[in-house]
Amino acid sequence: MTLSSSALRVARRTLLRLNVLHNGRSIVVRQRTQGPHWTPSFTLKVGHASNFSTAHTTEVAAGSGQPIPSQPKTTFEDLGLHPPIVSSLRAAFQNVEYPTDVQSQFIPAVLDGKNVFLRDSTGSGKSFGLVLALLNKPRIVTNSGGERKRHITSLVLVPHKDLAYQYLYWIKTMVNTSPGGMEPPPLEAIAQVLVRDNNMHLESGLVQLRESIASSIPPHILIATPQALLDIHKSDSGFLSKHLSSSTLSAVCVDEADYLIETLPRKDPSKSFKKAVDREKKRLARHPGPTKELLNIIYRPRMEWNEAEDDDAGHLPPPCPQLILSSATLRTHLRNYVYEESGWLDRQNVVKIYGTPGKKEASDHLQRGLLHSVLLVSAHGVRNVEGAVVAPISDTTVIEQRSGETSRSSTTELEPPRGFDVETRLKFAQTPSPFNPHVLEAIATAFAVDVPSMALLVLPSSASVSRAVFELAELGINACSLDLHEKRRVRSSPDNPTLLVGTLATTRGVDLPELSHVFVYGLPDAQKRVHGRSVDAYLHIAGRVGRFGRDGKVVTFIEEDSAEEGGKKGEAKKMQRILETIHVRPVKFPVEFDQDKFK
């Protein structure tokens, strides 16, 4: 890439007091101050010479170094993505024109084979950018025996099947949109998913994977939940070493890494918590979790090398796949663990990309288009939490208009709402509900009053989604489980708004552009104390709306703080503490009512 000479001529001619340097990729404009010295005034990054037009240069001259000129935007090609991949991307996702800031930083690092710690706010395009980078990687590798063969070259670990299908959906959309009318390659040769289905079966994905491997066309990218992959490895010992060996795999990406890899804060606990922390440490040592177990198998050669390296420096590190850890909340103790203790990394080759440096920024991002409310629910009614302020009216209007627009023009892949068979109805009718009926009624009312097209209800991790769907349906709500299966499509419409139901464990990372509201059943993390994990859990839940400049509302429903009504003590206070930690002021949600009137 070279700088266009005409652009440079215009800049030189008009910038009398300014000195222009260029190195082919950027122009540094320096201004003469007192004496012979030049001070840098601003730098323009240059992409393709062709898109550094004279118009940009004229703007530089007119500003005489004062206002920052409009900069040519970095393109996906500038980041190193192959033109055919960018063409498919543009044809498949017309809204995706330029990389986001964080994509501009991490895509080159991933393509360069670096180990990457990636953190940026929810909805900043981390997962989507990873798909682009992984699609760009070579599909044929030379194994240790010198044989050139197709292998699974990228492994993506995700916490739940819906996120796996979201990745597959993005890839499928790009693969099927081959520009120029070319026959698209079969999706199975590009990417496959290995997860348990609704009945906890692995079979269909595993059969397809085995067939592809047997016909020497394994997928380029395998997207799996750690437990599913570990179970296969345990039942077919050697699966990992045969098909996901460190010598043929080029990248392992752990999305929502802080959720998948459990670590403990290093801070010395106060005396009162020491016992609990020690207990947790022992538990983690005994049960490291499936992701750690998998990574320990894949990175065994590197771990051994790292161990030996401590005593005897000088050997070359064994070839191992680059490791990419991504999340909106990548806590320090996780980073420390992976960097210093795990042994998985070649520490000379690590890049840290933190688009959002801290909580404050995370909250700024959240606040941009998001309204947060907390409703306290009891047998007597529903009220807003103390200190809630009146929401600006315009915000509500914007949400309604936007959601109306999207719902007309777009669809989300969902499992259609299912009727319940007689057996299930009987079973549910005969067992007491695990849900507080007043909270469900409050959610149903809030949904009916305020949701134009589509909302998401997030239940605690252990809650039964089908039971909640059943009970909400009994209240007249068009509820269905969040199930992003690639083949099924449901059109949400303003005439029949949809309430998707998932849990804390199944909503991490999901991207549903039509959502306008997230309803949270109870505290986002039922811990005794409010700590980092509770705050992170809330940030991830809230991050399902307000993505890519859209607006949204997050409404948390808390059982009223009253022991005799069966409420959980102190939950409202804990919820307020979470909002304070991320510098968010709750706003009044327009649903305060006397429950008795609805009976």
Ligand SMILES: Nc1ncnc2c1ncn2[C@@H]1O[C@H](COP(=O)(O)OP(=O)(O)OP(=O)(O)O)[C@@H](O)[C@H]1O
């Ligand atoms: N460069 C881009 N331009 C426009 N839209 C984009 C771009 N990159 C991603 N998107 C869109 O932004 C949305 C969010 O992307 P993605 O799910 O990758 O975010 P994320 O950072 O992984 O979020 P989370 O932390 O919640 O998992 C998706 O709908 C995706 O299509």
